[in-house]
Amino acid sequence: xxxxxxxxxxxxxxxxxxxxxxxxxxxxxxxxxxxxxxxxxxxxxxxxxxxxxxxxxxxxxxxxxxxxxxxxxxxxxxxxxxxxxxxxxxxxxxxxxxxxxxxxxxxxxxxxxxxxxxxxxxxxxxxxxxxxxxxxxxxxxxxxxxxxxxxxxxxxxxxxxxxxxxxxxxxxxxxxxxxxxxxxxxxxxxxxxxxxxxxxxxxxxxxxxxxxxxxxxxxxxxxxxxxxxxxxxxxxxxxxxxxxxxxxxxxxxxxxxxxxxxxxxxxxxxxxxxxxxxxxxxxxxxxxxxxxxxxxxxxxxxxxxxxxxxxxxxxxxxxxxxxxxxxxxxxxxxxxxxxxxxxxxxxxxxxxxxxxxxxxxxxxxxxxxxxxxxxxxxxxxxxxxxxxxxxxxxxxxxxxxxxxxxxxxxxxxxxxxxxxxxxxxxxxxxxxxxxxxxxxxxxxxxxxxxxxxxxxxxxxxxxxxxxxxxxxxxxxxxxxxxxxxxxxxxxxxxxxxxxxxxxxxxxxxxxxxxxxxxxxxxxxxxxxxxxxxxxxxxxxxxxxxxxxxxxxxxxxxxxxxxxxxxxxxxxxxxxxxxxxxxxxxxxxxxxxxxxxxxxxxxxxxxxxxxxxxxxxxxxxxxxxxxxxxxxxxxxxxxxxxxxxxxxxxxxxxxxxxxxxxxxxxxxxxxxxxxxxxxxxxxxxxxxxxxxxxxxxxxxxxxxxxxxxxxxxxxxxxxxxxxxxxxxxxxxxxxxxxxxxxxxxxxxxxxxxxxxxxxxxxxxxxxxxxxxxxxxxxxxxxxxxxxxxxxxxxxxxxxxxxxxxxxxxxxxxxxxxxxxxxxxxxxxxxxxxxxxxxxxxxxxxxxxxxxxxxxxxxxxxxxxxxxxxxxxxxxxxxxxxxxxxxxxxxxxxxxxxxxxxxxxxxxxxxxxxxxxxxxxxxxxxxxxxxxxxxxxxxxxxxxxxxxxxxxxxxxxxxxxxxxxxxxxxxxxxxxxxxxxxxxxxxxxx
Numbered sequence: 010x011x012x013x014x015x016x017x018x019x020x021x022x023x024x025x026x027x028x029x030x031x032x033x034x035x036x037x038x039x040x041x042x043x044x045x046x047x048x049x050x051x052x053x054x055x056x057x058x059x060x061x062x063x064x065x066x067x068x069x070x071x072x073x074x075x076x077x078x079x080x081x082x083x084x085x086x087x088x089x090x091x092x093x094x095x096x097x098x099x100x101x102x103x104x105x106x107x108x109x110x111x112x113x114x115x116x117x118x119x120x121x122x123x124x125x126x127x128x129x130x131x132x133x134x135x136x137x138x139x140x141x142x143x144x145x146x147x148x149x150x151x152x153x154x155x156x157x158x159x160x161x162x163x164x165x166x167x168x169x170x171x172x173x174x175x176x177x178x179x180x181x182x183x184x185x186x187x188x189x190x191x192x193x194x195x196x197x198x199x200x201x202x203x204x205x206x207x208x209x210x211x212x213x214x215x216x217x218x219x220x221x222x223x224x225x226x227x228x229x230x231x232x233x234x235x236x237x238x239x240x241x242x243x244x245x246x247x248x249x250x251x252x253x254x255x256x257x258x259x260x261x262x263x264x265x266x267x268x269x270x271x272x273x274x275x276x277x278x279x280x281x282x283x284x285x286x287x288x289x290x291x292x293x294x295x296x297x298x299x300x301x302x303x304x305x306x307x308x309x310x311x312x313x314x315x316x317x318x319x320x321x322x323x324x325x326x327x328x329x330x331x332x333x334x335x336x337x338x339x340x341x342x343x344x345x346x347x348x349x350x351x352x353x354x355x356x357x358x359x360x361x362x363x364x365x366x367x368x369x370x371x372x373x374x375x376x377x378x379x380x381x382x383x384x385x386x387x388x389x390x391x392x393x394x395x396x397x398x399x400x401x402x403x404x405x406x407x408x409x410x411x412x413x414x415x416x417x418x419x420x421x422x423x424x425x426x427x428x429x430x431x432x433x434x435x436x437x438x439x440x441x442x443x444x445x446x447x448x449x450x451x452x453x454x455x456x457x458x459x460x461x462x463x464x465x466x467x468x469x470x471x472x473x474x475x476x477x478x479x480x481x482x483x484x485x486x487x488x489x490x491x492x493x494x495x496x497x498x499x500x501x502x503x504x505x506x507x508x509x510x511x512x513x514x515x516x517x518x519x520x521x522x523x524x525x526x527x528x529x530x531x532x533x534x535x536x537x538x539x540x541x542x543x544x545x546x547x548x549x550x551x552x553x554x555x556x557x558x559x560x561x562x563x564x565x566x567x568x569x570x571x572x573x574x575x576x577x578x579x580x581x582x583x584x585x586x587x588x589x590x591x592x593x594x595x596x597x598x599x600x601x602x603x604x605x606x607x608x609x610x611x612x613x614x615x616x617x618x619x620x621x622x623x624x625x626x627x628x629x630x631x632x633x634x635x636x637x638x639x640x641x642x643x644x645x646x647x648x649x650x651x652x653x654x655x656x657x658x659x660x661x662x663x664x665x666x667x668x669x670x671x672x673x674x675x676x677x678x679x680x681x682x683x684x685x686x687x688x689x690x691x692x693x694x695x696x697x698x699x700x701x702x703x704x705x706x707x708x709x710x711x712x713x714x715x716x717x718x719x720x721x722x723x724x725x726x727x728x729x730x731x732x733x734x735x736x737x738x739x740x741x742x743x744x745x746x747x748x749x750x751x752x753x754x755x756x757x758x759x760x761x762x763x764x765x766x767x768x769x770x771x772x773x774x775x776x777x778x779x780x781x782x783x784x785x786x787x788x789x790x791x792x793x794x795x796x797x798x799x800x801x802x803x804x805x806x807x808x809x810x811x812x813x814x815x816x817x818x819x820x821x822x823x824x825x826x827x828x829x830x831x832x833x834x835x836x837x838x839x840x841x842x843x844x845x846x847x848x849x850x851x852x853x854x855x856x857x858x859x860x861x862x863x864x865x866x867x868x869x870x871x872x873x874x875x876x877x878x879x880x881x882x883x884x885x886x887x888x889x890x891x892x893x894x895x896x897x898x899x900x901x902x903x904x905x906x907x908x909x910x911x912x913x914x915x916x917x918x919x920x921x922x923x924x925x926x927x928x929x930x931x932x933x934x935x936x937x938x939x940x941x942x943x944x945x946x947x948x949x950x951x952x953x954x955x956x957x958x959x960x961x962x963x964x965x966x967x968x969x970x971x972x973x974x975x976x977x978x979x980x981x982x983x984x985x986x987x988x989x990x991x992x993x994x995x996x997x
Contacts, residue, residue, distance in 0.1 A: 028378075032212065049765040054415055060133075060557075061472075061474060064545075070554075070555045070579035070580060071555075071659070072160035075156050080093065083195070083994070084955065086149070086957060087112070088114070088147075089144060089145060089152065090144070093155065095859070095861030097844075098674070098713035099119045099731065100159075101115075101116070103115050106654075106983045108341070109300045110339050114145065118174025119160075121709060122173055122611060122709065123614065123707065130173045134180070137406050137425030139404065140466070146400070147180075148292065150277045151315050154179055158174055159678075159713070161607025161608070162659060163175070164609060165576070166577075167609075168573075169609070170577040172609050177242055180317060182288060183281040183283045183319070184282070184752075185283045190278065190997040193277045196272065196274050196990060197957075197988040198989050198990075201301055202985045204263070204971075205971045207261060208890060211238050213367070214230040220907045221907055222667075229881075231733070237256050243257050254367060255366075257368040262363070266360055267302065267303065268301055271299040273988065276295045276415075276611055278292065278294075285321070287318065287321075289318050291316045301986075304390045304391040311337045318331075325411060326342070328410075330405075330406070332471070337401075339399075342396070342693055343437050357386075358981045362877070371443055375793075377442065378442030378450050387455070392783065395435075397429070399430075400429070401431075403427070404425070409422045412666050421475040425469070426467070426470070431465075432463050433463075443980075452966045458507040459515035459516070460503065462502070465500045467498050468495065472493045473492045473495065486546055487544075491541050493538065494537070495536070504527070505528070506526045507520070523959070526538055538561075540560045542558055544556045551582070555577075555578070556578050557577045558576045559575045561574075561575065566651055566652065567619055567650045568788070579604065581601050583599070597664070598669055602662045603659070604659070610654055611655060620647055622642055622646050625640070626638055642697060643698060644700065645698070649703070650703070653684050653685055655868075662676050666736075670719055677710075678713075679709065681707075682707040682709075686705070687702065687744060687745075704743075706741075707740070707773075708739060714733065714734050715733040717730065717731040727851050730845075730848075731847075738772060738838070744768070774838050776915065778834045778915070779810070779831065779914065779917070780810040780812065780917055782808045783807075785804050785807075795810075795817055796818065797819065805893035805894075806906075839863045839865075840863065841865050843863075844860065853938055855932075867920050867921065867922065871914065872913065875902075876906075902967075921966065922963075923965065926961070927958060927962075928961075930957055931956045934953035934954075935952055936951040937951075948997065950995050953992050954989070954992075955995070958987040961991075
């Protein structure tokens with residue numbers, strides 16, 4: 010048996026990459042030719058992908074973890090990012106929406122790096138830098154593995170792009186031999202994980218009357234109204250206005266709109282094989298996901314196509330071509346002021362907070378209106394228009410490798426091209442509303458409007474690499490040098506019109522007034538170029554040293570500030586190779602301490618031209634009867650805009666025991682962003698956007714640990730357990746932007762959440778608010794209770810603690826030295842991330858489960874969950890029935906109020922423990938024995954059942970089942986979904 014493959018893995022049991030060469034050469038080392046079943050761990054060189062190449066794991070000096078295909082395949086998820094959640098220490102993946110195909114996923118490696126927007130990891134697909142859109146559009150079944158470069162030493166070769174870590178993705182390739190066809194298919198049934206529950210109309214009415222009474226207002230519902238509700242009488246006409254109804258709706262509005270279950274389908278087929286000269290892998294994948302809404306448009310479809318070719322032209326030249334195309338199609342109900350999310354008057358929130366007393370339809374089937382009390386959400390979903398989006402991503406990568414000109418010398422030329430084509434149409438159809446009479450009483454989406462947006466993004470990447478390996482006895486040298494140039498051009502074009510002739514089949518031409526037509530175009534271009542090098546030395550794979558240097562130049566930064574050099578140094582010691590390790594320490598297969606120091610850069614969160622004056626145009630000035638176009642300076646430039654420079658330090662250890670049965674890693678790190686880009690606060694009278702300058706410093710520190718055990722019982726039962734846990738924290742050391750603990754939001758309603766980013770000496774996303782001591786239970790407590798200025802508390806309201814003893818509850822001067830009664834209530838940063846993956850197989854049966862979670866996190870739910878009647882037309886949910894009464898003094902919520910600020914400011918009363926553990930995936934599979942497939946053109950047939958997000962354990966208290974602990978902003982949003990799927994894998 011003589012074969013070489015970059016990636017060989019046991020389908021459901023091994024969680025690392027292998028470079029295995031039987032009877033051939035491997036990384037300069039000869040292996041004895043053996044039978045496959047006699048090969049042992051010590052005969053296998055584990056290889057991981059690193060920047061611009063790959064290394065034997067034994068020689069890696071940085072913090073690198075790998076995610077194998079077994080984590081990605083056969084999962085009922087819509088993208089790769091969701092599949093890798095919890096699969097690597099230090100890797101945080103969060104999502105804020107469950108909307109099909111648009112889950113608003115955020116990926117971080119080792120926590121925050123800057124306050125200037127998120128710093129996502131650098132995505133490298135098949136050796137070429139890729140966009141996050143290209144990463145999330147990947148077909149998980151096409152991926153051979155992912156390397157996560159977590160520390161600066163591993164990532165520094167990417168310099169300016171590596172501040173947030175690096176994810177290196179390698180797609181599958183073919184192997185020589187006859188064609189192999191693999192087909193997989195699954196169908197999943199999905200359910201919403203968290204949905205609020207509405208109360209009955211009678212409970213809603215009684216709550217509203219009580220809230221108004223507590224606020225000194227007249228009741229909304231009369232006794233006659235309540236009697237009609239109790240008796241369930243429909244379409245009761247208002248005696249004082251025969252064109253209106255008093256009350257009607259005894260039905261659940263969400264039940265009219267939302268599905269109980271909805272489906273997702275996945276199908277994949279790939280072809281692979283090759284000859285001595287050419288190998289190939291081609292695949293087609295399709296995913297279709299329905300959404301939760303049963304009225305209006307709500308679904309997502311993606312098609313993936315891939316072709317990977319490798320040709321060995323001769324002994325010197327090989328050519329590798331990789332082409333992929335992803336086409337995504339999103340269909341949604343109308344976006345805009347009534348978007349699906351909870352922001353503004355979102356449809357989801359409107360469905361759960363609008364009054365139920367009025368009907369959706371009149372008796373003759375028209376949409377009914379009753380002022381702000383109307384249930385607009387149903388009508389807008391069904392007839393309010395649509396938002397349709399197509400995203401096409403085309404990626405082509407070509408690599409020419411020249412080797413064997415001299416021993417150990419190799420040259421590569423790589424060209425990558427990524428085309429991102431984004432097309433969106435948004436039609437807001439006018440919806441008419443009526444009372445009992447024939448006339449239109451009100452309209453939504455009036456005037457109607459139609460907008461077309463197209464974004465084209467082209468990124469070209471050129472790389473030239475020279476690689477030299479030299480072995481002198483026990484001394485091993487490796488030198489890499491290279492040049493990279495990258496250019497990105499974006500062209501965004503938007504055209505909009507309103508007052509269309511017709512309310513169906515919209516077109517930009519169908520408008521009665523040409524002055525309603527507007528258009529805009531935004532073109533920008535970014536260029537990056539770099540020279541880089543890496544030097545590796547090891548003595549007999551015992552003492553290992555690595556140094557990298559990269560010089561980056563970016564067009565985003567100010568002239569004279571564009572070039573920066575980023576170095577790194579790392580050292581590792583394979584202690585098991587010492588002679589004194591043998592004997593009593595022979596059970597230790599590997600013990601490798603590591604240390605790394607590096608500098609990496611960032612330019613995230615800034616525009617392409619912030620260093621110069623930017624001009625914008627407008628036409629909202631009317632001269633006579635016509636609009637006049639004018640040009641103005643839109644922001645203050647930052648002429649000294651320079652790189653963020655992040656200094657990183659890492660100390661770690663890799664170990665394995667008992668012939669690799671037990672293995673693990675531990676790392677401790679810190680990061681210092683000493684030249685952080687931050688926004689400057691200037692008075693609002695300046696009138697234009699303020700500049701971003703290098704005026705801050707952030708310290709980040711944390712640790713990571715992982716552990717794996719593999720074993721078997723007898724010949725048939727095999728198992729493996731993999732666990733990881735990590736933590737990251739941060740402090741703002743310096744901020745020269747002029748922001749203190751400002752008053753904004755803290756004396757307002759809780760929807761502002763009291764979260765502020767930039768306060769020296771505190772973590773990012775710190776929650777500031779007031780301390781409380783239960784409720785005001787009696788007249789004596791009421792007389793002595795400190796008050797929020799402008800409020801009149803009563804019995805049953807929240808009792809606040811007067812921190813500074815001045816008799817009132819406020820923010821003082823809004824500064825750290827004068828912050829009134831404000832205290833630090835925690836922060837929203839996820840801490841103690843963990844994952845647990847277990848696999849077992851017995852004969853032809855395999856079983857696995859995967860648990861992921863967060864050990865510490867604080868959140869503050871949004872205002873509609875905390876204070877149901879912040880507006881008179883907002884209505885309570887079932888959780889709000891647990892309110893203060895004399896017979897319920899320790900209730901979850903204070904007494905009902907209308908527009909009551911006393912109970913609706915940030916405080917520890919509303920800070921929720923969002924720690925959780927989630928059963929991310931469970932899978933049971935059965936593979937037919939080979940004897941059953943004999944004589945058939947099938948080499949493998951596996952049937953499986955799998956579930957995703959099946960169980961969540963949390964401490965959300967009264968909010969459990971209403972919000973999800975994973976969502977960063979918790980309100981009434983598009984819910985996450987759990988899935989149960991039935992699937993099949995067939996190899997021909």
